[in-house]
Amino acid sequence: MAETIFTKILSGDIPCHKVYEDDLVFAFLDIGPLSKGHTLVIPKEPAETLDQLSDESAAAIGRVLPRLCRAVMKVSACTAYNVLENNLPLAHQAVFHVHFHIIPKPNENGGLGIKWPAGSLSSAEGTKLAAELSSAISADS
Numbered sequence: 001m002a003e004t005i006f007t008k009i010l011s012g013d014i015p016c017h018k019v020y021e022d023d024l025v026f027a028f029l030d031i032g033p034l035s036k037g038h039t040l041v042i043p044k045e046p047a048e049t050l051d052q053l054s055d056e057s058a059a060a061i062g063r064v065l066p067r068l069c070r071a072v073m074k075v076s077a078c079t080a081y082n083v084l085e086n087n088l089p090l091a092h093q094a095v096f097h098v099h100f101h102i103i104p105k106p107n108e109n110g111g112l113g114i115k116w117p118a119g120s121l122s123s124a125e126g127t128k129l130a131a132e133l134s135s136a137i138s139a140d141s
């Protein structure tokens with residue numbers, strides 16, 4: 001995998017405002033925050049997208065995410081927040097190293113803005129899609 005700005009942060013070549021570190025996980029403040037306290041949580045493993053991440057690193061992030069969210073909530077004095085993880089440029093990924101954004105939502109206009117063009121799901125479509133997904137998950141286990 002190519003070196004990214006986040007691998008350089010992990011190696012200490014580029015400075016950051018670190019907020020957390022353990023054997024597998026690192027977290028630091030986003031340099032272009034959408035709101036006060038906007039934090040990035042990354043695996044030390046250099047996976048580009050979430051689907052490429054090992055179970056071990058994914059579990060390590062999952063274990064610590066709620067604690068980091070609570071810290072962000074406390075320090076930014078917010079109760080609402082978004083956790084966002086983008087994969088590939090079409091989905092707004094700019095840095096090709098897995099990262100979870102924790103973004104406080106202080107008010108209607110602050111934090112992350114989301115378009116949510118909800119469609120509909122028929123019973124037949126849902127049955128077919130769920131079966132396809134279940135079988136894809138089984139094939140990947």
Ligand code: AMP
Nearest residue numbers: 005016029030031032086092093094095
């Ligand atoms: P994404 O669009 O999900 O790939 O988000 C990349 C994020 O990385 C953006 O929110 C940037 O502000 C943030 N970012 C880029 N370079 C740095 C850096 N050197 N330190 C902290 N955050 C950064």
